[in-house]
Amino acid sequence: MSLSRRELIKLAGMAGAATVFPRLASAKGIEKKDVKIAVGGQALIYYLPLTIAQRRGFFKDEGLDAQVIDFAGGSKALQAVVGGSADVVSGAFEHTIMLQSKGQFYRTFAQQGQAPMMVLGVSTKTMAGYKSPADLKGKKVGVTAPGSSTNMMVSFFLTKHGLKPTDVSIIGVGAGAGAITALRTGQIDAMCNVDPVISTLVHAKELRIISDTRTLKDTHEVFGGNMPSGCLYAAQSFLDKNPNTAQALANAIVRADKWIHAASLDDIAKTVPQSYLLGDAELYKLALKGNMEAISPDGMVAKDGPETALKAQAAYIPNFPVSKIDISKIWTNQFAIKANKKYPHA
Template sequence: MRSPQRTLSVITLLLTVAISACSATDPSKDVAESPLTEIKVGALPVPDASTAHIAKDRGYFRAEGLDVSIAPIQGAGPALESLIGGSFDVIQGNYVTVIQAADAGRKLTVIADNYQAMPGTFVVMVPKGSAIKSMADLKGKTIGVATLRSIGTLTVTVALRQVGLTANDVIFKEFPLPEMKTHLLAGRVDAAWVTEPYSTQIGYSGGTQIGDMTAASGPLDIFPIAGWIVSSEWAARNPDLVARFRRAIVRAQHDAASDRNAVEEILPTYTKIDPATAAVIALGTWPVTLERKRLQRVADTMREIGYLTTPFNVDQLLTTPTPTSTPKG
């Protein structure tokens, strides 16, 4: 009969081997147990950015040795200035604004895709009782948008061209998205370009959708919207942090793309979207790969409608910079 002492020694040896084996086969274990590196992220409080919050909530960032703080931003334009100035390490930026900034000389790098349009992502709405029934009725009318010469005006311009109108046939007025419902219902604009949850909220007030900028089979079907952006200088100094952030965010992109509940559950924790609204709003999708062809599509559309005066090659946004020093935060 085996002695209790010998049995205990065997069990101890087996546990030691098992623990050693786990450590050897889990490359993230050493990273996670090292001191965490702080990463400052700027993101809009909208569904698009849910994957950053999922990655933080589910411990994906921490598993990569990252201590990520997420602060709300008002838009990609101001956030880019904060990124260049060092207030943020990573921001969620819409591609139209990012490409315009890069075309103007800003050195930026897209490290991961973020959000892609699906039907209902961007719509134009009018108040209850409006005489405007379709996009063709917008000639001479005022349209509220979140930002001039950005994703809103681009998508509206493309949609207007489908009905024989141009951007010169309408008047764009800039209002923050959270205020858009108030301005629309007060008659300060004839129509409003909105995304979720604002389109659902306007619908609750009797508003009507007259155009879906991202309708299936339309010119902006599955249109790329935003990515996770860093300065090229930061990327060059921190290639390891870029890789670790990318791995964590892609895990969260997988979750969001495959399980709507993951998005619905996280939305009320960082937005003013209540659970009931989260359950019914239209959502885009979260790509798990960053593909040049998709991003080039945005630049080509911008060139087509006059937002760029010369062709723009997106390779400059996707090139991995050469490290210039020892990686650091």
């Protein structure tokens, strides 16, 4: 096929533009289609948007081949992305602050939870006489994994009530049936975990709740403001190198957030793997109902949320370098804003 002189000049111009502005030429192209997402305890409702995006094919719809790698807790997922075996973390927002305090820059770019959803409770068997936080001194407290967000909440709770994080023994128990067994068999005296683990134990009257962050009201009472929780975060270098990939990931998560709020409890329970139900679909749906407000409706981080998260870390970590933290570098809503334009409805 022969080309006219005008067409040849037009093609030459396009080639020149691609040379000067390589990003412009591939603006709509995804830089990295095979993405590894690390998560700590995917079966938890805390990570429900990630599961929905995966199970309903939202990542594939965006042109991604997203592989979710599940770990025992958020701290393990964080280690995976820092170590290079994963690209993105579906984890706790506050990890980005902790990483920056160590000179590592990671940024949240899509929110899954607008409240922590974490619950701290004591065993009705080994701590039947619990009266105040002081009773926790010397006790064994289960968390999903040492260093994870559940561990952070325990430390914050203890500090808020005049105790030190070292006043208790922190034990990693995971985020599923193993955590339930640990409490039932007396391996731990108290636990900080999320649903469906918490609702299963409360329903069986084996756990007494002493601090709850599954609603916005309770979260404000505990932390003094909005507290972002589950999110997608990645190294700033990854976002700089793969902006279209990050946008595709954010699109899928925002779409999942909206789908969850529009779906029935039955639809959600049928979508997640059967193992997530822990053998009781009705109890799982009850837990879903109790956490629905905590799941982000649009993937956006509340403007006061980062400051609340920073204050929470500074409250229990000795000599935390608050003045050195630039919270503007740990989050952005730019991807979520675009995702909401693409998916204005569920």
